[in-house]
Amino acid sequence: MRDRQLDIYRAIVMIYIVCVIHCCYLFRDAQEPFLSLFLFAMPLIFFISGASLSVSRSSRGLLETVKNRFRRVVAPYYIYACVLIVTGIVLSWGLKLAGLTRYAFFDITRYDWEDCIDILLGRYIPQFSFMWHLWFILPYFILSCTFPLQIKLMGKVNRMVYLALCLILFLIVQALPELSLLKQVLCFNVFMVAGYLFYKRVKTSTLVITALAALAVILVYTLGLGGDFCPMQDHKFPPDWVYLTYNILALSVLSITFSRITLRGHYVLDVWNTRGYTIYLYQSVVFSITSVVRQQLPIAILTPLPLRFLIDATLVFLLSTALSYLTHPLERWVMKKLDSNHS
Numbered sequence: 001m002r003d004r005q006l007d008i009y010r011a012i013v014m015i016y017i018v019c020v021i022h023c024c025y026l027f028r029d030a031q032e033p034f035l036s037l038f039l040f041a042m043p044l045i046f047f048i049s050g051a052s053l054s055v056s057r058s059s060r061g062l063l064e065t066v067k068n069r070f071r072r073v074v075a076p077y078y079i080y081a082c083v084l085i086v087t088g089i090v091l092s093w094g095l096k097l098a099g100l101t102r103y104a105f106f107d108i109t110r111y112d113w114e115d116c117i118d119i120l121l122g123r124y125i126p127q128f129s130f131m132w133h134l135w136f137i138l139p140y141f142i143l144s145c146t147f148p149l150q151i152k153l154m155g156k157v158n159r160m161v162y163l164a165l166c167l168i169l170f171l172i173v174q175a176l177p178e179l180s181l182l183k184q185v186l187c188f189n190v191f192m193v194a195g196y197l198f199y200k201r202v203k204t205s206t207l208v209i210t211a212l213a214a215l216a217v218i219l220v221y222t223l224g225l226g227g228d229f230c231p232m233q234d235h236k237f238p239p240d241w242v243y244l245t246y247n248i249l250a251l252s253v254l255s256i257t258f259s260r261i262t263l264r265g266h267y268v269l270d271v272w273n274t275r276g277y278t279i280y281l282y283q284s285v286v287f288s289i290t291s292v293v294r295q296q297l298p299i300a301i302l303t304p305l306p307l308r309f310l311i312d313a314t315l316v317f318l319l320s321t322a323l324s325y326l327t328h329p330l331e332r333w334v335m336k337k338l339d340s341n342h343s
Helices: 004-026 041-056 062-097 113-120 132-154 159-173 180-198 204-224 241-258 267-274 276-281 283-296 305-342
Strands: none
Touching: 004 041, 004 267, 004 276, 004 283, 004 305, 041 132, 041 180, 041 241, 062 132, 062 276, 062 305, 132 159, 132 180, 132 276, 159 180, 159 241, 180 241, 204 241, 267 276, 267 305, 276 283, 276 305, 283 305
8 A cells, every 4th residue: 555645755855855955065055064964865765765665565576676676776877878978969069060169068989988887887977067966876776676685584583683783784884994885785774674664663752762862872972072973974975873873863853753744745746756766867957057047147146045045946946847847758758668679
């Protein structure tokens, strides 16, 4: 049975990521400590993913899940990458014909093997701006593909014990150098497991205790030991125990709050829910357009800062929503063609 509230949460979190967090970081529309305090959205995405699986109780096996995730996660990325590359070639060709060679920012002949590998692995699309968001694809794909194996394990182990084991494993990996991807996977796995095991199955008193414990750890670290809470980005890439602890606090507080609130759906929320991943991918286009618009307007010097943020966030929201009416149908059309050819 589908949980309508989870759909609404997913849409709101996606709006928050694209229009709030990324606006604040890209355009410096906020300052510390707010920039750090805002960084709690990605764990929510994984929590919601786990909660959705607990509600649906999908019976897909590992192979079926991998195929499904490739179709839902990887294929849309490749479509997005092709759209960007083709657009870049057309623009470059058109600018050169017009004699505007100084604006010919794209030249596919400069691609080397490393660039091709970056594109194939979803790390980066060279010669384009605002590509940092692609880091999310690989850890999400890995976790969503392997989660059926964890579901089987969770059926044999006490849920508190299993979550504790996930936490311990993540903390052990902290002692190892490098391994950024593994740290990302194990960190966000904690929240995905929590969503699967504990969504709507935790008492308010337990959430309060968890929040207070996480807050105490952060206060001891910052005030007692002189640790740095800001910038949280340093704790996020790769994720460490500070990032994990802060997001446990944020998730607990949000769970307490929204357990008492029933949100109503809206057409715009339906758009951001059904097209959320597509919107997330093409935000690089939106931010490229927004940055050009900002250069033509005195947005960068507007004060106070909240007003500047409001303008940027509104523009990004409207452009993201509008662009999805082109990108999402294109994505569905390509996927339909691929499915028909495959069959």
